[in-house]
Amino acid sequence: MTDIAIKVENISKKYQIGENKTYPTLRDKLMELPNRLFKGPKKTKEFWALKDVSFEVKKGEVVGIIGRNGAGKSTMLKILARITEPTSGKVTMYGRVASMLEVGTGFNPELTGRENIYLNGAIIGMTKREITQKFDEIVAFSGVEKFLDTPVKHYSSGMYVRLAFAVAAHLDADILLVDEVLAVGDAEFQKKCLGKMDDLAKSGRTVILVSHNIGSLKKICTKGIIFDQGVNISDLLEIKQAIQKYIKNGENIDGKLPKNITYNDEIIFDNFQLQGQNLIYRPSFTDLEKFEFSIRCRCLDETQNQDLVLSISIVNNVTGETVIYGHNHLYGVIMQTNKVGKISILFEGFQLQPGEYSVYLESWLDGQYVIQQTLFGIFLIKSSTIGSKSEVFNSFPSQLLMPMKWSYSK
């Protein structure tokens, strides 16, 4: 017996990105044939979700995979969980492997809680005997005893995830692969889940955890590994070191950001600018109170007068949550395509939690989705203060601090 639990050697994963995302039909394939004969194979874009990833996890280590959206964390987990096959490389795992990529996989709304425990248990890899043995424990943990013989379609969403998590949490395995299942249910149950995760982690199991929540990673994991653009840019580090390195690394990425975004040569969005008080657009800025995006919009076919909609989303790169979203219609602005226009979006009077944020644009023409979510900026907020008091925003429960007028009278 070795003391190694997981050995990952030179794992790469390639995805083909087609021209369009819709399902190809046989007709499309047949129509493609003459083109293929005369023009050679259709060029599909290749995208390496993972490139040459190697690392080793020892038994009993609880490893958090850290990285921003699209860094390859989830792909790595899917390969370990055998959901998708690597393009090259090899993984060897010693011990019984179980994955929790989602709670309640395969739950059927028509079946009762009891039936779903058996079904879900079988799907995630428990034997019937194991489920029967642990049945009472699972039910007690979920707290849905009274509704065991009710179809789960009548459950509240809270009851549903509690039951689902309960089944998954009682899966006995040497290696556990966990993805973002922590954030389920109400606050109380989340605490219970975290506790259970912690128990599992401390019981000597090897755990690989992918979570957007740096806080829970810090709490549960002993080790961390950082992924960036499909490569693990570090070996296994102590978790605190890993998080530090991740945040530091975030500061010196040269934004490989588009200079312009176009659709079919009909519309060009360019001249992106982000301005604000004390604001440096990449690498970082502090004390944000007001900032403004400006975008030039040029439409090359000026004879067509189409309704243009542009949306902007600001996404927290650590949590993956969209913090701010809006589009021009929402604010009563109509934009038309027969002229060159300057769009400006002003945000004012709020603060964001320290962290890294991405700005995405999307666009519609006459209601048709023409520009898919495109990253156009990354910015970093180093530290914020709340109000006049210089309390650090770090442990603030919300990501956004909005201006509020409070008053107090006796």
Next chain:
Amino acid sequence: MSETVTIIKPSSKLQFLNLKELWNYRELIASFVKRDIQVRYRQTIIGGLWAIIQPFSTMVIFSFFFGHLAQISGGGVPYPIFSYAGLLLWTYFTGAITASSGSMVASAGLITKVYFPRIIIPISATITGLLDYLVASIVLIGLMLYYSIVPTSLIFLVPVTLILTWMLAMGIGFWLSAINVKYRDVGYVLPFFIQLMLFVTPVIYPSSIAPNFKFLLALNPMTGIIDAHRAMILGGLPVNWGTLGLSAVMVLIILLTGSAYFKSVEKHFADII
């Protein structure tokens, strides 16, 4: 204690059905079958009766048009029982290939979230219908009593034809469910294809009706199976062992190529579904 070692790497070699792996996952297959049956019986008012109504009403209508008006012979047995003995197996067969060909797409949520041999999904989908077959065969027993048909000892061989049909449904299910993941056209083509197949399979007419096309008909693997199934149940008809053997060979070919095709494309399922 020996430790389980899992090795993950790109698969390349040709694979067929891995019976050992299927055996290890037998409980999961049973769970899927149980789920499908439970869900269906819970969502319908008359549940199991549907298993009878479908072949029975088809038999009644066919008996009127083909047996009574068009005077198609039942090859020596009354037309209603002749057609019902065929429809019983035909209903199972078409139900099983329809269910299995759509099964992968219907299980997208599972495929992208948890590992188990994917081939379990179309396999389970072909098993569920066996219950309907059993339920619907009660009517067959009723008809046999009504027409006072005494079966011979050949009736004990009926499971052979049922197993062949099951294997054929799995083979076709492997092909279609895998293709369906990539090309959803399958869902549109299949009902039409099944409708056509009814006319080139001796379900509602005896194969003796078209002596000149016997060879062509025998190329359809269901021909030999349906004929044999009926002959074994009703006793009075001769079993054509040659055609049945030919069917069995074709069933094996379809099953093996189907599983090999399924295995060769299954690694991409989670990426494209």
